[in-house]
Amino acid sequence: MDGAISSEFVGGADPLDVLRKIFGFNQFRGLQEDAVSAVMQGQDALVLMPTGGGKSLCYQVPALCRPGMGLVVSPLIALMDDQVAGLQQLGVRAAALHSELEPITRETLWGQLRSGQIDLLYISPERLLTPSLLDFLKRRTLSLIAIDEAHCVSAWGHEFRPEYRELATLRDYFPSVPRIALTATADTRTRDDILAALHMPQAHVFIASFHRSNLFLQAQPKIAETRQLVDALTRHAGQGAAIVYCGSRRRTERVAMMLREKNFTALAYHAGLSPTEKRATLLRFRSGEPLVIVATIAFGMGIDRPDVRTVIHLDMPASPEAYYQQIGRAGRDGETSHTVMLYGGEAIAKARYWLEQSQAPAMEKRTMQGRLESMIAITETTGCRTQAILSCFGEEFPSPCGHCDNCVHPPATFDGKEAAQKVLSTVYKTGERFGAVVLTSVLRGRVTETVERHALNHLSVFGIGRDRSENWWRMVIRQLIARGVILLTGEHGGLGLNRETVRPLLRGDVPVPLMEDASLKTQSALNRAGEHEELLLSEEEKDRFISLKEWRLMEAREQEIPPYVIFHDAVLRDIARYIPSTMDGLAEVKGVGRSKLERYGEAVLAVLKRLQ
Structure with a gap:
C-alpha cells in the first residue's frame, strides 16, 4: 500500500492531529468530536447523522488513534470497496475482506493481517461471525468495532437484515473493545431496538440534526408521469448522476427503456439482474459518468457517489425512514440537489387496503400503518415539507426551511366543501365499485364505454362537475383519499366511502380546505430554486x-x-x-x-x- 501512514498515527495519536494531517480538515463538525471522544475513552456509542454529515470520521479517526486494528462491519461489498479506496488514497492502511477478492489478493491480505499491517478492516457480518475468524481476531488487539448502516439491526428498520442481530455476540467475544453503531436514519423506536439488539444499554447516543440544507424537497401528484420525470431529469442533465426509484423490477426496465428513447443514458438496476449485470452497472455508476439509474430499493446502501444531483420516486416509499435514506443519496458532496416524489391517490388507497389485509401481528401492523400515514401526510402537507419529514424523527425544526416546494411557492388552498360533496355523492350513487377514472368521467358528464355499459349516464350525479377539468377532479379525489374519507374497497381498484368520516362532510358540518396542485401552477419558481453550485x-x-x-x-x-x-x-x-x-x-x-x-x-x- 503505497503512501501508507507512518507509525505515529497508529495508536496513541491525537484525534485532531489525525483529522488535520490525514483527512485534511481543520476541525470536527457538529457532534463528531463528542462521538470520537467517547470511543477514545473506550465507551460504546450510537451515532445518528444524516448522509454526508461525516459519520465515517466518528470511527475512522479513533481507529487510527487507539492501539490495534479497527473492525468495520458493513453490509455491501461495493460500500466496503469505496470506503477502502478512499482511505488508501489518504495513506491509511485499510482493506476489505469479502468473497470477491482474487485468491492472490486474499492471500496477501491474510499476510498483512497476521503481521499487523492493517489499521482498518471492513467485513460483512456473515464473514465476521464465522468461528475461525472470530478465533483469529480474539488473538489480536482491536481498537474498536464499528457497525455501519446500523438500522439493518432493527426489525423496525427499513432494511432489516437478520444476520445483523447476531452481532450482539460481539460483546461476549470482545468485552473490552468499544463498539460504535452508525446510521443516517432511525426513528425513536428503531434507535431503541438497535441499542437493545446489540446489547449496548450504556451507549452514549449522539443525534445530529437530520436537516439536509442542500436538498430541495418536492412532491407532485401524478398528472403526466413521463413529462414530470423528464422535466425533473432535464434540470440537472449532464451534472453528475440521477437515481429514479420504482416499485417493481418490471417498471424499472420499462422506465429505463423510455428514458433511453428520449436520449438519456439510463440503466435499470434490480435484484433480478445477474451478478455480472449488477457489477457492470455499478462500475459505470462509480466511474463518474453522467447517467440515470432506474432502480428498485435494491440500489440502496453502498451508494457513495457524491455528485448524485437528483433522486426521483415514481412510487411512494413505505416509510419516512426509507424515503429519507433514499433521498439522502443525493448531494453527498454538500451541493444543491433536487428530490422529487410523484404520488397518486389510488396508490395511497391501495397501500392502505393491502396493509389492512395483512396477516402481520397487531402491534407490527399499527407501526406500519403509522409510517404509511406519515408518508401520506408528507405528500399532502401545505406547510414546510422539511419540517414534516423531520418531525417523523422527533426533531422540531424551528422555522420553514426555504428549500422545499411549499416554501418557495406556497400552495393555494380553497374551500372544498362543495367539491367534496359532489365526489362523495358520485362514489355513493355509482355503487362504490369504480376507480378515479370512471368517477371523473361521471362527474364531467363524459359518456365512455364503461359509463354507458353500466348506465351511469342516467344517474342524477352525471355531469354535476362538468365545469372543472379531469385533472382538477382527480386532485380532489386524491386529497379525499389522503384524508381517509375514500377507501379502496377491493383489490380491483374500486373506491368506497369511509362511513366513520364521510357523514359530517356530506352534511357540510366540517370545513374541507383543499389545496391546488403544485403541478397545476407554474413550475418556474421551482425550477429556479437551488441553482447548481457550478453556475456560481x-x-x-x-x-x-x-x-x-x-x-x-x-x-x-x-x-x-x-x-x-x-x-x-x-x-x-x-x-x-x-x-x-x-x-x-x-x-x-x-x-x-x-x-x-x-x-x-x-x-x-x-x-x-x-x-x-
Missing part, C-alpha cells in the same frame, strides 16, 4: 474546474478507481476559485490532506499553471 463560478473558474475534472478522470482511469475517491467536486471547485500556486497554499484547501498533497499536489499545480 465565473467563466475563468469554470475553465479551471473543467480542466481539473479532466485531469482527475485520467488519473482515476489509470488507477481504476472512481474519480471522486481522488477529490470531490467541491474540493476541485475550491481549488479553481482560490488558484493556489504552492504546495503550502494547496494544503490550505479543505479536503486536501497530507497523503493527497504528496500524491497529487504537483500535478494539480501543473494543471493550474498551464491555464495561466
